[in-house]
Amino acid sequence: MSNDETDVAFDGPSRSQRRRDATAIFKLAESLVTLTDAQLERVPLDDDLLVEVRRTRAIHQPIARKRETQYLAKLMRRLEPEEIDAIRLVLEIDRQQSYRETAQLHQLEALRDRLIAEGDSALEEVILEHPDADRQQLRNLIRQANLEAKKQKPPKASRELFRTLRDMLGQTG
Missing domain, CATH: 1.10.60.30 (PSPTO4464-like domains)
Structure with a gap:
């Protein structure tokens, strides 16, 4: 083994980190689906995601709803990190207001x-x-x-x- 083979360049986040990120986005998607219409209006979502959230909320069968939530999470993974942070911030503010x-x-x-x-x-x-x-x-x-x-x-x-x-x-x- 030469020295070049042991020096592996950084290829981005590890598979475990990507999985953790995907799980966090899935949980965020689940949170969005549980919001009321009034709460959902305060969340900065584009129209496509808003339509998908509403479509997911309309499904009541557990397996189908999970599958649709996974699709919503897939769409959300395409968002910029700043957009995801803004969504998390609005959800946290709503949560704190609810506690108060x-x-x-x-x-x-x-x-x-x-x-x-x-x-x-x-x-x-x-x-x-x-x-x-x-x-x-x-x-x-x-x-x-x-x-x-x-x-x-x-x-x-x-x-x-x-x-x-x-x-x-x-x-x-």
Whole structure:
């Protein structure tokens, strides 16, 4: 063996690296397929890819959907790295926003439960923080929620209290 045969020039990424890259793109394609229409509009995709994402979403049979997702991933591998990074960035921002919204909803649920459990003492704290809140409406809803719980009825007033708190605090969800 001569010295020239042992010095192999770099031919690009290894087969393992190419496989890892392809798997990452496939996972990205799977993520795109699970998005809602509103979320999909925020993702920077050209028209061909957008049509393919929608076509893939329309398939419900698991094997056929996987095959179509693989085709979508194949099309995505033709994109420039910057385009793929932009797609990943938008998906990450959506994911973080979803986490924040979920956390806000949990806080609202905790506040509602606290109002129902503690009554007027908790209500006073809410009124101090939000003086424009309708005290009478909140007190009414708390009382109705407690009655529904005692009678084991559906929590209609509890849901209405949640919606009222959400509107009062200016949160959507």
